[in-house]
Amino acid sequence: MKFQNAIAISVLCLSATAAVGAQERKVTCWQEGGRQVCGDAMPASAANSARKVYNAQGVMTDSQGRVLSPAERAAADAANAARTRSDEEKAREAREQMALAESYPSEQDLNRAYQLRLDISKGSVMAATASLSTQRKALIAVLQQAAEAEMSGKPVSKAQADAVTSQRNVLISTMNSLNQMRAEKDKIDTDYQAAVVRYRKAKLVPLDGPVIPLSK
Known part of the structure; x- marks a missing residue:
């Protein structure tokens, strides 16, 4: 034929x-x-x-080849985009591995770097916790002033009301910052474990060896 x-x-x-x-x-x-x-x-x-x-x-x-239908073209474009993302992710991972291998002569050096990052994060959490306590006391103080004014038969002034609102906003902002700092601190150990795997891949060493723990 x-x-x-x-x-x-x-x-x-x-x-x-x-x-x-x-x-x-x-x-x-x-x-x-x-x-x-x-x-x-x-x-x-x-x-x-x-x-x-x-x-x-x-x-x-x-x-x-034959012209693809809109649905087929959309599926092909999605597949191409997925392949592109996969290639970019592999390239990014390779760059990270190379950067780790060049930045830290040994796994102990990598551990020290993440330990320093964790210590700094813990210090930030402690400072934010202390600040939160101070902001709570300040809010209680302005609330008491407003309450005392009402109990004495005087109307709460605009300045007192604004002080309560302002101090409440400061307290909420401090609480949000503290929660974010705590989340970042908790994530450091996960990041460290992943960095060890990338480091060992870059150095071509076994991945199943014990990992030096971070001091919590």
Whole structure:
């Protein structure tokens, strides 16, 4: 069948050449109704079909797959995007491994770096905790002033009301900052464990060895 198709294509090409003398002509072949059809031009009904183009000597000069439907194109684009993200993630991981290997001569040095990061984080949490206690006392103080004014039959002044609102906002901001610092501190050990794995991959050492723990 392939041999017969090749003969048919050659005959069409030679016929086209004979019709126009020395002018170069092309023959396009596509699938229609389960069979291959060839001609000088494709009909509009086959515009989305796969095609192969041959020159006057029967040599294929171009080949195109069928046009994808919108759903197929969206799926193909999504797959390409996923592959791109995967390649970028692999490249990023390789860069991180190389940076770790170049930055820390030994795993002990890596441990010391993360221990320092943890110690700094713990200090920040302690400072924020102390600040939160101070802000609570300040809020209680302005609330007491407002309460005493009411108990003495005096209206709460705008300045007192603004002080309560302002101090409450400061307290909430301090609480949010403290919660964020605690979350970051808790994440350091997870980051350290992952860094050890990347470091060992970069150094080409076994991954299942014991890990030097961080002092909590």
